[in-house]
Amino acid sequence: MATAMANKTLQNISGTILLAGAGKMGGAMLTGWLAGGLDPRRVAVVEPHLSPEITALGAKGVALNPDVKAAGTVETMVVAVKPQMFREAGARLKSYVSDETSVVSIMAGTTIAALEEVCGGAVVRAMPNTPAAIGRGITVAVAAKTVSAGQRAVADALLRATGSVEWVEDESLMDAVTAVSGSGPAYVFLLAEELARAGVEAGLPEALATKLARETVAGAGELLHRSDLPSATLRQNVTSPGGTTAAALGVLMGEPGLRDLMIRAIAAATKRSKELAK
Numbered sequence: 001m002a003t004a005m006a007n008k009t010l011q012n013i014s015g016t017i018l019l020a021g022a023g024k025m026g027g028a029m030l031t032g033w034l035a036g037g038l039d040p041r042r043v044a045v046v047e048p049h050l051s052p053e054i055t056a057l058g059a060k061g062v063a064l065n066p067d068v069k070a071a072g073t074v075e076t077m078v079v080a081v082k083p084q085m086f087r088e089a090g091a092r093l094k095s096y097v098s099d100e101t102s103v104v105s106i107m108a109g110t111t112i113a114a115l116e117e118v119c120g121g122a123v124v125r126a127m128p129n130t131p132a133a134i135g136r137g138i139t140v141a142v143a144a145k146t147v148s149a150g151q152r153a154v155a156d157a158l159l160r161a162t163g164s165v166e167w168v169e170d171e172s173l174m175d176a177v178t179a180v181s182g183s184g185p186a187y188v189f190l191l192a193e194e195l196a197r198a199g200v201e202a203g204l205p206e207a208l209a210t211k212l213a214r215e216t217v218a219g220a221g222e223l224l225h226r227s228d229l230p231s232a233t234l235r236q237n238v239t240s241p242g243g244t245t246a247a248a249l250g251v252l253m254g255e256p257g258l259r260d261l262m263i264r265a266i267a268a269a270t271k272r273s274k275e276l277a278k
């Protein structure tokens with residue numbers, strides 16, 4: 001798991017890594033950083049309602065709600081508050097930002113321009129997804145022109161603590177990224193729900209159908225994760241001509257089929273992401 005691996009960049013950080021917002025995502029990132037070898041004394045958390053887990057990290061050296069002076073030189077500020085809280089939170093957060101600070105935001109729909117306006121700093125905008133909580137997320141990041149190679153390396157290490165990271169150069173791709181990987185886990189959970197429901201329709205007891213669907217989605221996901229083969233090859237490998245899988249795929253891959261539905265779903269999410277962006 002990515003979180004269990006020692007990370008040279010994290011171990012060599014000398015300034016302060018300030019986490020603004022230690023909720024689900026921020027908390028998962030913090031867990032990943034510490035597991036990756038980041039010295040707890042390098043971390044500061046700014047969060048109005050500290051959970052017992054985060055409070056306990058205070059004893060290990062994590063600074064809890066320090067003032068600007070106590071926080072020291074903030075090398076990177078990771079912003080993980082809800083986007084709707086950002087404008088309000090930003091005024092306080094800005095006081096921690098100096099000329100040397102890189103601001104890494106994981107807030108959905110908050111643009112580099114908005115981050116530069118509210119917080120200043122050299123901005124990296126990133127979009128993680130919920131498997132980050134188990135170190136199996138995928139994050140896509142885009143850096144403003146002002147971000148140095150060193151700042152980008154630190155941002156990459158901080159984001160990589162919860163899974164893999166891809167960088168893009170064009171910020172406008174973040175809407176489609178949000179639609180595919182940011183929102184994507186929900187589509188997979190829906191697949192498990194509908195597979196179970198269809199199993200019940202086909203005569204299975206509900207508890208059995210639910211278990212079969214859950215384990216199938218999780219097992220197939222793990223197989224895909226561990227395999228180097230394209231998903232289409234894995235699909236073809238379990239499809240005998242004229243067999244049961246082929247019968248079902250004839251429906252799913254028919255016209256209209258899953259392809260059309262998915263294109264429409266991703267287009268709807270991309271459009272919504274553009275509407276929400278500010």
Ligand SMILES: NC(=O)c1ccc[n+]([C@@H]2O[C@H](COP(=O)([O-])OP(=O)(O)OC[C@H]3O[C@@H](n4cnc5c(N)ncnc54)[C@H](OP(=O)(O)O)[C@@H]3O)[C@@H](O)[C@H]2O)c1
Binds near residue numbers: 021090130
């Ligand atoms: N969850 C996802 O699937 C996902 C995926 C991609 C990106 N994101 C992004 O990740 C960010 C965090 O999401 P989340 O699910 O982790 O939300 P969350 O659990 O609600 O965490 C946000 C945290 O920020 C705290 N906060 C509120 N105001 C603050 C302030 N002024 N200063 C510092 N901290 C403040 C909140 O405290 P209170 O609870 O006390 O208000 C809360 O603990 C969001 O911007 C979201 O767009 C989430």
